[in-house]
Amino acid sequence: MNSALEIKGLKKNYGNFTAIKGIDLEVKRGEVFGFLGPNGAGKTTTIKTCAGLLQPTEGNISICGFDLQKQGSKAKKNLGYVPDDPYLYEKLTGREYALFSARLYGENGQKLTSRVEEYFELFEMKEDMDKLIGGYSRGMRQKTAIISALLHRPALLMVDEPTANLDPKSARLVKDIFQNWKDQNRTVFMSTHVMEIAENLCDRIGIIHKGEILAVDSVEKIKGAEGSSLEEVFLQLTGAKDSEIREMINELMEDTD
Amino acid sequence: MILRHISLLIGKEILIVRNAYFSSHKKILSTLGVGAVFFLIMLAVISSLRRGFNSLLEAIPPEMAETAMVSLVAVIFLWLTAIIFLSVVMDSQKKFFHTADLELLMATPVSPGLVFSFRFLIFVLFSSTTLSQLLIFGFGPLFALGRVVGAGIDFYLLALPVAYLYLIIPAALGILLIMILLKFFSPKGIFRIAGLFNIVMTVAWIAFITGDQGRILAFIVEKLGEWDFLFYLLRPLDAASEITMGLMGFEISLWRPFGELSLFAIGGLGIAVYIIRKLYYPIYDRLKSVTVQEKKYSPGVKKTGFQPGVVLTEWKMAIRNYEMAQGALGMGTMLLAYFFVLFSIKPEGGVLPFLLNLGIVGFCTGTIVSIFLTPAAILEDQEVRKRQYWLLKVSPINGKTAVNLYWQSFFLPQLILGIPFLALGHWMGGNGLRLFFPAVLVFLVMQTTNSFLAYLVEYAGFAWGNNVSPIIRFLRDFAPILFYPVFLFFLGLGYFYDRLAFLVFLHSMSQQTVLVLSGGLLLILIILILVPGRKKTAEFWERMEL
Numbered sequence: 001m002n003s004a005l006e007i008k009g010l011k012k013n014y015g016n017f018t019a020i021k022g023i024d025l026e027v028k029r030g031e032v033f034g035f036l037g038p039n040g041a042g043k044t045t046t047i048k049t050c051a052g053l054l055q056p057t058e059g060n061i062s063i064c065g066f067d068l069q070k071q072g073s074k075a076k077k078n079l080g081y082v083p084d085d086p087y088l089y090e091k092l093t094g095r096e097y098a099l100f101s102a103r104l105y106g107e108n109g110q111k112l113t114s115r116v117e118e119y120f121e122l123f124e125m126k127e128d129m130d131k132l133i134g135g136y137s138r139g140m141r142q143k144t145a146i147i148s149a150l151l152h153r154p155a156l157l158m159v160d161e162p163t164a165n166l167d168p169k170s171a172r173l174v175k176d177i178f179q180n181w182k183d184q185n186r187t188v189f190m191s192t193h194v195m196e197i198a199e200n201l202c203d204r205i206g207i208i209h210k211g212e213i214l215a216v217d218s219v220e221k222i223k224g225a226e227g228s229s230l231e232e233v234f235l236q237l238t239g240a241k242d243s244e245i246r247e248m249i250n251e252l253m254e255d256t257d
Numbered sequence: 258m259i260l261r262h263i264s265l266l267i268g269k270e271i272l273i274v275r276n277a278y279f280s281s282h283k284k285i286l287s288t289l290g291v292g293a294v295f296f297l298i299m300l301a302v303i304s305s306l307r308r309g310f311n312s313l314l315e316a317i318p319p320e321m322a323e324t325a326m327v328s329l330v331a332v333i334f335l336w337l338t339a340i341i342f343l344s345v346v347m348d349s350q351k352k353f354f355h356t357a358d359l360e361l362l363m364a365t366p367v368s369p370g371l372v373f374s375f376r377f378l379i380f381v382l383f384s385s386t387t388l389s390q391l392l393i394f395g396f397g398p399l400f401a402l403g404r405v406v407g408a409g410i411d412f413y414l415l416a417l418p419v420a421y422l423y424l425i426i427p428a429a430l431g432i433l434l435i436m437i438l439l440k441f442f443s444p445k446g447i448f449r450i451a452g453l454f455n456i457v458m459t460v461a462w463i464a465f466i467t468g469d470q471g472r473i474l475a476f477i478v479e480k481l482g483e484w485d486f487l488f489y490l491l492r493p494l495d496a497a498s499e500i501t502m503g504l505m506g507f508e509i510s511l512w513r514p515f516g517e518l519s520l521f522a523i524g525g526l527g528i529a530v531y532i533i534r535k536l537y538y539p540i541y542d543r544l545k546s547v548t549v550q551e552k553k554y555s556p557g558v559k560k561t562g563f564q565p566g567v568v569l570t571e572w573k574m575a576i577r578n579y580e581m582a583q584g585a586l587g588m589g590t591m592l593l594a595y596f597f598v599l600f601s602i603k604p605e606g607g608v609l610p611f612l613l614n615l616g617i618v619g620f621c622t623g624t625i626v627s628i629f630l631t632p633a634a635i636l637e638d639q640e641v642r643k644r645q646y647w648l649l650k651v652s653p654i655n656g657k658t659a660v661n662l663y664w665q666s667f668f669l670p671q672l673i674l675g676i677p678f679l680a681l682g683h684w685m686g687g688n689g690l691r692l693f694f695p696a697v698l699v700f701l702v703m704q705t706t707n708s709f710l711a712y713l714v715e716y717a718g719f720a721w722g723n724n725v726s727p728i729i730r731f732l733r734d735f736a737p738i739l740f741y742p743v744f745l746f747f748l749g750l751g752y753f754y755d756r757l758a759f760l761v762f763l764h765s766m767s768q769q770t771v772l773v774l775s776g777g778l779l780l781i782l783i784i785l786i787l788v789p790g791r792k793k794t795a796e797f798w799e800r801m802e803l
Contacts, residue, residue: 051651054802072799073653081651104652148648 003062004029004078004156004187005050010059012045012211019045021211022059027204029155030185032178034192034202038238042211043191044084047160050189051081064155077105080154084161084191086145090134094125097133098148105152112151119147123170138165146174157181159190163197175201195231205230209238262367266375270383299397306401314405323507326406330498333398337420338427338494340390345431349380373537374530381428381526395420403505412504419504419515423497425522429529436533439540493521646801656795 005027012020020042027033037043048054050061052068052075061068066075088097098116120129123143133141142165149157162178163171178188178201192198198205199219206216214237215222223233278288310329317325381387399416402408496514503509649659763771 053647053650055800073655076651076653079651083647087647101648101652104649104654106653 002028004031004064005033005189006060006062007046007050008060008062010046010049010061011057012042012049012054013057019211020049023208023211023213025206025213025216027156027187027189029187030182031203032182032188032190032201034190034198034205035208036192036195036198036205036234037208041208041238043208044160046208047081047158047189047191048083051079051158052076077152078155080149080152080157082142082145082149082157082159082162084164086141088133088136088141088144091132093132094120094129094136094140094144094147097144098129098151101148102151105154107152115151116147119150123147123173139167139170142166143170146177150177154186156187156189159188161192162190163192163194195229195234199230207234207237214238262371263375266367266371270379295392299392299400302397303401303404306398307404310401310405326402326505326507327498327502329402330501331494333395333402334420334423334494334497334501336398337391337395337424340394341387341424342427342431344390345381345387345428346435349432349435369538370534373533377432377530377533377537378526381425381432381529387424387428391417391421391424395424399501402501406505408505412501412506415504416501419497419500419518422518422522423493426493426525429525433529433532436536436540440536493518496521650801656798657791659798660791660795 003026005025007023007025009022009024010020011018011022023042023046035043035046045054049056050063050068052072056069061075063075064078066078068075089100092100095116098119099112102112102116117126117129120126123146125140125143125147128136128140133144136144146159146162149159157178162174166174175197178190181188182203190197190202202219204216204218205222207214207222219230223230277284279285313329314322314325396417399420400413403412403416496518499509499514500511500518503511503514649662654662763774766774
């Protein structure tokens with residue numbers, strides 16, 4: 001069994017609106033997979049459905065070979081999830097939240113306690129880990145959510161916009177952690193709008209637009225032989241032409257003047 | 258520019274109301290439906306109150322009727338004053354200072370003074386805090402009085418607007434009080450002051466109930482005579498009562514009290530707006546920084562301490578939330594006062610009043626626990642609940658475990674908190690068990706009903722959360738309350754079997770036997786609801802989308 005995540009025919013409707021139109025995707029163990037797409041393309045819906053927060057209208061999702069619908073607990077045990085705007089319990093401290101989260105996954109003991117301290121130290125939050133989350137900045141909340149998702153060492157880490165709210169140093173740290181995760185034959189599945197991250201960190205990327213996957217391949221193959229940048233390819237695939245965008249901006253600026 | 262900003266702010270409020278209640282045919286129908294249900298309930302309340310007022314008036318000599326009517330009107334307004342004042346004090350921190358759109362508005366070119374004044378006026382004049390209290394506690398009693406005296410159409414058209422005009426005064430005073438307190442004390446300090454105030458009030462209440470009430474009243478009247486300046490403070494109440502009496506048809510001039518009341522209301526609003534423009538920003542700023550400082554303080558957090566699990570974590574979060582503790586203290590005081598009334602007056606009203614009494618005690622106990630253990634934001638906003646549950650939802654916990662954890666979080670503290678109530682009940686009248694067990698049973702039933710309703714809401718195809726239709730929301734929020742009389746009825750059968758004719762077949766048994774039978778029946782009924790309720794809730798959890 002080599003797949004960390006397997007999506008087959010996934011469809012998700014919100015009332016009459018179809019957000020995901022029957023996508024298939026396989027993410028292997030030991031790879032960093034980037035999920036790209038414009039706003040409203042279906043990235044977060046896909047990730048939330050894979051995390052069990054939304055029910056698929058059609059299709060199947062397997063995490064490390066466990067069917068999310070039929071073997072939910074086993075599948076989720078292998079999953080770590082960081083939402084794009086994590087809501088954390090404001091009346092818990094960072095340390096308490098991290099311990100609470102890890103214990104939900106069956107982690108326990110002195111080893112866990114030390115691991116929590118190590119992670120907070122790594123993210124330069126050791127001094128703040130015993131303060132209530134209610135007093136944290138957005139960046140600190142994001143770091144706490146990432147720490148909590150790593151503690152049970154999941155085989156598949158799903159992260160929605162991993163570097164949102166993070167300062168450059170912390171963003172770099174997160175990238176290094178993802179690299180390290182991959183070296184341990186674990187998988188990272190992340191959505192991002194930052195092309196630089198996708199280009200430098202991801203082994204493969206998938207581009208989703210209007211609920212359909214337009215391309216899945218390695219960064220090099222998607223960029224093609226012409227030497228285009230990933231940004232240009234992305235804009236072309238998602239229907240936004242660089243020259244048209246510039247023209248619209250110019251018109252708007254003239255109107256403003 | 259100011260007028261433009263005012264119109265924009267008003268426009269925003271209108272849009273919010275329109276989108277919430279009138280944006281589609283479905284919503285309009287639902288809003289009208291809820292309005293009709295409310296109106297029907299109010300008609301029943303008016304009819305019941307009218308009978309009560311009539312019997313009261315029949316019991317006194319005719320020459321005293323007008324005096325009695327004056328007292329009744331004054332009591333209604335006094336009651337409204339207390340309710341509105343306390344509601345505003347309790348709600349203002351949450352609804353007046355901590356509102357999500359304030360930072361947005363403060364970043365716009367609208368003058369902060371205008372933003373604060375507008376927020377104040379909206380809160381006093383149009384918030385649910387004042388309007389709902391007026392409708393719930395003013396509409397019924399005033400219209401019932403109108404029916405008793407056979408008032409004309411002008412009374413029905415003008416009584417509520419007059420009450421509304423009057424209620425601006427206690428609402429504005431409530432906000433001013435909280436603002437002045439916040440100027441000098443932290444929110445935690447105010448909580449302590451409120452706690453102290455509650456204790457003083459409770460002690461005074463106990464002294465009144467258990468002491469020589471005639472002597473105490475004589476003492477109060479004597480002191481009021483010495484401090485007659487206090488009556489000037491109650492002048493608006495007098496004016497509102499006089500207008501209401503005049504509208505009912507009594508020979509009282511309307512213009513003078515109306516002028517006085519308008520002067521007090523408009524003048525009071527003007528002064529309040531002036532003070533708020535001066536005080537709001539420093540307080541808002543201070544509240545924000547105080548919040549951060551207080552939140553950074555983590556009481557009793559051990560570095561490598563005992564972390565036993567979800568249930569304790571839920572409690573820990575709840576106990577750290579002093580806003581909930583404040584609510585719990587308020588409810589606790591109310592309950593305490595209620596106990597004293599119940600046991601001191603000893604009403605001999607038969608089965609129905611007894612069941613209602615038990616129901617109120619059960620409801621209060623359940624509410625205290627809910628307030629104490631459920632963050633206010635979760636009670637009010639399902640979306641927040643959804644957001645809070647994402648972690649549990651993505652972790653390897655199945656629906657049954659989640660329901661078990663949820664129930665343990667609610668029921669265990671109720672049992673623990675129930676022990677002091679039990680002791681109190683025994684101390685006051687030897688009825689602790691009688692009061693406590695129905696409360697626990699009813700709370701169990703209420704939780705199950707909630708889960709059933711959640712299931713029904715979803716099954717019926719309505720979205721769970723804030724988008725749910727007003728009728729379903731109304732049912733979801735209020736239907737569980739209907740279970741109180743129904744379930745307590747079974748216990749009532751046990752207590753009053755010898756008074757109820759259709760239970761004649763039980764008359765040869767001892768009361769203990771009948772109590773065991775009725776209690777057993779109640780227990781069976783609860784199990785019949787709890788077991789499938791738990792299953793359905795677990796299924797709901799599995800399918801719930803966040």
